[in-house]
Amino acid sequence: MILILKSGATDDQIDHVIERVEALGLQAHLSRGTFRTILGIIGDESKIDAEAIRAIPGVASVVPVLPPYKLASREAHPDFSIVDVGGVKIGGGNLAMIAGPCSVEEEDRMYRIAEQVSAAGANIFRGGAFKPRTSPYAFQGLGEEGLKRLRDAGHAHGMPVVTEVTDPRLVEVVCKYADMLQIGARNMQNFALLNEVGACNHPVLLKRGMSATVNDLLMCAEYILSQGNANVVLCERGIKGFDTATRNLFDVSAVPLVHQLSHLPIIVDPSHATGKPELIPACAMAGIAAGADGVHIEVHDCPEVAKSDGPQALLPEQYAEVASQMKALAELLGKTISPTPEKTA
C-alpha cells in the first residue's frame, strides 16, 4: 500500500500518519519527492483498512498494491478451478452449455424443451421458479412447484439443473431441488444472500451486476468463498451501457480479465447481454473464442407465450444451430463440451 500525501502536508501530519501505520504493526517507508511526500507501507497489507488510512489528515490518496480479494485470486490458487455440477464439469477446458426457458412453465413444455436442448448438446438445464421482476404486476414465478418441474424435466434428460435464488430464506428449499444456485445480477451485492449460499455447499452461478466492475464481481465471489463454499462459477451477462440498441452491454473482455486475475471459471450469457435473438449466436461464439468456460442461453419453443423474457429467447432449432457452431469452435480451441453423467457412464 502506498500513501501519497497532500502537497502541503505538515511534518506533524506526516508524523501522525507514521504513528498510525506503526500502531498497526507495519513499517512506513518515507520518500520525500520534489513535489510530494510518499509513504510505502511494508508488511501485511491485508491488516489495514485502506479507507481509514485515507481519512487521516494530510493523506491525499491511497494506492493499494494487492487486490482486495484473496481466496478468489490466481495468486492464492494458480491452477484454474473446475466446478462439478451434478457430474458436469465447468472450467479448465470443460465447457458448460446451459440452456432452457427464462421461467419454469407448463410441465409438458418443460419436458419438451429439455429434450430439445439436450439433443442439441446442452449439458445443464435452466429455468426460474422465483423471478425477480422489475414490475410488481408481472409474473413472479411458480415457486416450489416450479423447482420440482425444473428438476424433473432436467433429470429426466440427464441434465443437472440451475435456478435462481432471490431470498436468503429460500436457499434451503432451492437446494432441495437444484444442482446449482444462481445469484442474479440484481442480487450480486445482496450480501445476506451471498452469506447464505456461502454457508451451503451447492455450486453457485454468480452473475455480474449491471454496474459492477470485474473487481466488484470478484469481491462478491470472495464473500461466498470466505464462508467455505469453493464452488463458484462467474457469469458475464452484460453491464449497463449508453447504447439502447442492445439490452445491456456485453463485456467480452471480462472473460480473459477474470482468467488473468482469478482461478474461478467464467461463462457468458449472451441472452441477457444483448436481449436480441439475432445477436445471440455471434456473441455466444465471441464468448467461447475469448476463452469462456461455458455459455448460458435462454430457449423457448413459443416465445410469444413465454411468461418472461420471450423476446430474447432462441427457438430450439436456432439453439441447435449455434450449439453445433460452438462445438466446432471448442474443438478448434482444444476444449470439450462437458459430457453429462449418463453420457460419461
Next chain:
Amino acid sequence: MILILKSGATDDQIDHVIERVEALGLQAHLSRGTFRTILGIIGDESKIDAEAIRAIPGVASVVPVLPPYKLASREAHPDFSIVDVGGVKIGGGNLAMIAGPCSVEEEDRMYRIAEQVSAAGANIFRGGAFKPRTSPYAFQGLGEEGLKRLRDAGHAHGMPVVTEVTDPRLVEVVCKYADMLQIGARNMQNFALLNEVGACNHPVLLKRGMSATVNDLLMCAEYILSQGNANVVLCERGIKGFDTATRNLFDVSAVPLVHQLSHLPIIVDPSHATGKPELIPACAMAGIAAGADGVHIEVHDCPEVAKSDGPQALLPEQYAEVASQMKALAELLGKTISPTPEKTA
C-alpha cells in the same frame, strides 16, 4: 401502446398480432404507412404484457404510451406527497436534514455527534447497524446493539432515526428501533426486501441503484406502494459513471425529473454521490436549488477512526456551515427545514 411491425411483416403475421391483441379485450387500430405498418392498441394498456407482445413474429418494436408504474405516478396522485417520519415532514416544501455517521459506533460518540448535528439544524439522525460492505473482511456493523444506540442518541436529541435494513429477516427488528427504514442502493432491486418493507407501515428511504434509471427507481417504489405502504421517500445518491474523480456521478437532474413524473418526495445524498468532503457542500446546495426535499450527509467527529466511509465524512463544524447555507437557500426558495416534534411543540 404502439406496435411497429417489421418491414417484411406478412398479412398472416399482421392478422395473428391483431388476434392476440383482441383476445386480451383490446382493440387494434391498423395504419399501413409507406414503409411500415403500425398498430395502435386502444384500451387499458396495463392489461398487456409488453414483453409478450414484442415476442410475436412480425413485431419489430413496442412503444409504451403510459409509464409502467401507476401508484407512484403524478397522474395517480397529482399533489406532492408528504411523508411523516416520527413527526418530521418530508415533501411539499418541507425539507429533511438527515445527518450522522456512516456506521453506529461508540455510545458516547453517537450522543456527541447527535448533539452537534442537531444544533446545526439536522432533523433526522442516521447511522448503520447492519452494513452492506463490499469486502467480507470489513466491519459489518453492531447489529441490534447498534440499533439501540442509534435510537437512544437520536431520540435524546429530539430526532427520529433512519437506518438501513439489508435482509428481509431483519425488517421486524429494525422496525422496533428505527423511525424510518433505508433500502440501500445495492438492494434497490432486492424484491424480497422491497415486499417485506412494503408490508410494514414504516416510512422507507429508497436509494437509487447505481445502474438504475429514474424509471427503474420508480418501479421499485411501486413495489413498496403496491404492498400498501405509501410512505416512500426516494434518494438520489449518485450513479455509475466513467469519471473516477468522484466516487459516483451525482445526477441532480433526477430531482426535477422525479418531481415531474411522481408525487413522491426525493432527497439527495451528496456524501455517497461524490465521496469527497470538498465537493459535498456544493452538491448539497445544488440539490436544494434543484428542488430536493432534503439532504442526507454523513458526519463524523474523527473520520480517521470511523468504522466505515471515514474519507467522505464531514466534520461537525463543516456540517454546521453547509447546513446554515442550505437554510438560507431554502428560505429564498420559500421552503422550510422541517422542525422536529419537540421544536414543533
Next chain:
Amino acid sequence: MILILKSGATDDQIDHVIERVEALGLQAHLSRGTFRTILGIIGDESKIDAEAIRAIPGVASVVPVLPPYKLASREAHPDFSIVDVGGVKIGGGNLAMIAGPCSVEEEDRMYRIAEQVSAAGANIFRGGAFKPRTSPYAFQGLGEEGLKRLRDAGHAHGMPVVTEVTDPRLVEVVCKYADMLQIGARNMQNFALLNEVGACNHPVLLKRGMSATVNDLLMCAEYILSQGNANVVLCERGIKGFDTATRNLFDVSAVPLVHQLSHLPIIVDPSHATGKPELIPACAMAGIAAGADGVHIEVHDCPEVAKSDGPQALLPEQYAEVASQMKALAELLGKTISPTPEKTA
C-alpha cells in the same frame, strides 16, 4: 413516424399538429386511445425534421419508424459491401489484418516491423504520422516524412498502408501517400473532416467514437457516403465504460449489430479497446468469432521505446501467434484472410 401527444393535448393543438404535417405534403392518421392520442404520419419520413415536429405544442414524443441513415442501411444495399484497399479486399468474407506501430518511427524499425507482421499474415500496414495526443506536451508525429516512411516500409513488403488524418487541411497530403485514411475515435463527429474525406475517393477507416452509439457511427458513415465516397470501413475500438481495468470497453456486439443494420464492413481494434497486451489475443479472436471483417492490432518490437501507446503494443512474436489462431478461426468460419496484391498475382 409516430407522434404521441401529451395527455392534456387540446383539440386546437391536435388540429395545429395535423396542419403542420399536411403542410409538408404528408398525411396524418389520427388514433384517439383511452389515455392518449396518437398520430401516424404517412408518406416519406425523410422529408420531415423530427426535431421540429417534437417542438410543436402538445407533442409528447416522436417515434421514428425508419433509421435516420439511408445510404449506409441494409435496406438501401442488401448485399455486404466489399471495400478494396490497394488490392486488399475487406468485407463479404474477406478479412483485413491490419498491423503496425502506433506512431511511425525510425526508418529501419518501420521496415523491420513491416517485414515481421507481413510474415505473420498481416495484409495492411499501419502507423500514425499526425498523432492526436491528449497532452500538448507529447510527441505529435513525424508529419509528411512519417507518411513517406510508412508507405515505403509497407509497400516494400507488399502491403497497402493506412494512417490517420486529423485535420481537413491535411487530407490532400495524406492521400498522396496512404492507401486508406483513418478517422480516429476523437474525430468521428468532426464533420468538417468527414466532408473532406467524403469528397476524395480514398477508402476510409472510420473509428467509433468513445460515446457514440452504433446509430451515431452509421450517421457519420452517412456523411462520407453522402459526399460520394462509398469506400467506408467501420471500426469498433472500445467505448467509454465505468470499469478502469481496461482502457475502454470492447463492444463486440456492435459487430453483428452493424451487419444487421448496414452493408458496410466492420473490423475490430482490440489494442485500443483493451489497452492491455494480455487481453488483446482473446478479444481479437472474439471479434472474428462475432463476424468482424478484420482485426487491427498495434505491434512494436520494443514497446518501452515506442513514441506512443507502447504499453498496449504486442511484440512481433505475440502478433504472429494470435495471427495464426485468427487464421484457423477464419477457416472454420469459411472466411479468407485477404491476400495482398502480390500474393494474389
Next chain:
Amino acid sequence: MILILKSGATDDQIDHVIERVEALGLQAHLSRGTFRTILGIIGDESKIDAEAIRAIPGVASVVPVLPPYKLASREAHPDFSIVDVGGVKIGGGNLAMIAGPCSVEEEDRMYRIAEQVSAAGANIFRGGAFKPRTSPYAFQGLGEEGLKRLRDAGHAHGMPVVTEVTDPRLVEVVCKYADMLQIGARNMQNFALLNEVGACNHPVLLKRGMSATVNDLLMCAEYILSQGNANVVLCERGIKGFDTATRNLFDVSAVPLVHQLSHLPIIVDPSHATGKPELIPACAMAGIAAGADGVHIEVHDCPEVAKSDGPQALLPEQYAEVASQMKALAELLGKTISPTPEKTA
C-alpha cells in the same frame, strides 16, 4: 511518479528500470515490500512520459503524483482567473448569462430574441452559424451571413456574442465577427482546432466532451493555454449516461471539482445537459448553487420553427423567469451578474 513492479519482477528487470529512470536525469528510490517492489521517482515528473515507463518489462503500473496539466492547474495559478468577453467578466464572482437561439436565423427574429434576453438579464448573446449536425441532411447553418446577423443583433443590444467554430480553416472569419469562440463537445479533442484557437487571442468557451473526464477537459484547456491564449472558459454541458430520460447526464459536481483543480472559470449549459425545457430551470439553479461562473441557455420565440434544437429551447418568458431566480440566488451567494459594457459605463 510511483512505479509498482510486477510480483515476479526479476533483479535484472529492476536494474533496467532504474537505469532508464536515471538516464532521464531523475532518481529512483527503491522500496522492497513484503509482496511487491516499488520505485518512487524523485525529480521533475513532467520530464517523463508515463506511457513509455509503463511499457518497460517488469512494471505493473505507474501512479502519477502530479496532474498532467500545468498551466490549467490551481498550483500554477492560485487565484481564480477572470476572462473578459467584450467587456463582460466571467469568473471570480462574476457570472455570465449566455442566451440566444441554437442557430442564427432570420434577421428580425435575431433582433427580437436579443432584445428579450437582454431585458431578462442576459449579458452575452449566442447563436450558431456553422452547425455540427449529426445528420448530413440537416440544416448546416448560415455561415458568414449568420455571423454578421448574430453580431449585429447582439451588439445592437449591448451584448458581446459567442458562436461555435468547427473547422480550423474558419477560425479567422469567426474571429472577425465574434467576441468569443465556442469549441463544441464533439470537437473538444479536435486538437488541430484547439491549436488554431490557441494561436489567436479571442476568449474561448470550451465545452466538455460527452465521454470526457474532468481531467480530459483540463488537458484540452492546456492545449489552448500552451499556445499562449489564456482566455479559456470551461462549460459542463452533460456527459453520456445510461438513462435516456434526459438527453445527456448533467454532471454538476464537475463545477466544484474544476474549481478545486483549476483557476479557470466554468459555466453550465442545462439546455444541452437535459434537452428538456421542464428540467432546465432546476438545473440552471443547481449550477449556480454549485458555484458555476455562468449559465448558458438556449432561447427561441417559436421553438416549432427553430432550425435546430427547438424541443429544448426555453421561450423568452420562461427565460425571464429563471433569470430572475438565478439573479436572486447569485445575490444570496455574494456574486454578481456581470454588467454589459454599456450598463457599466
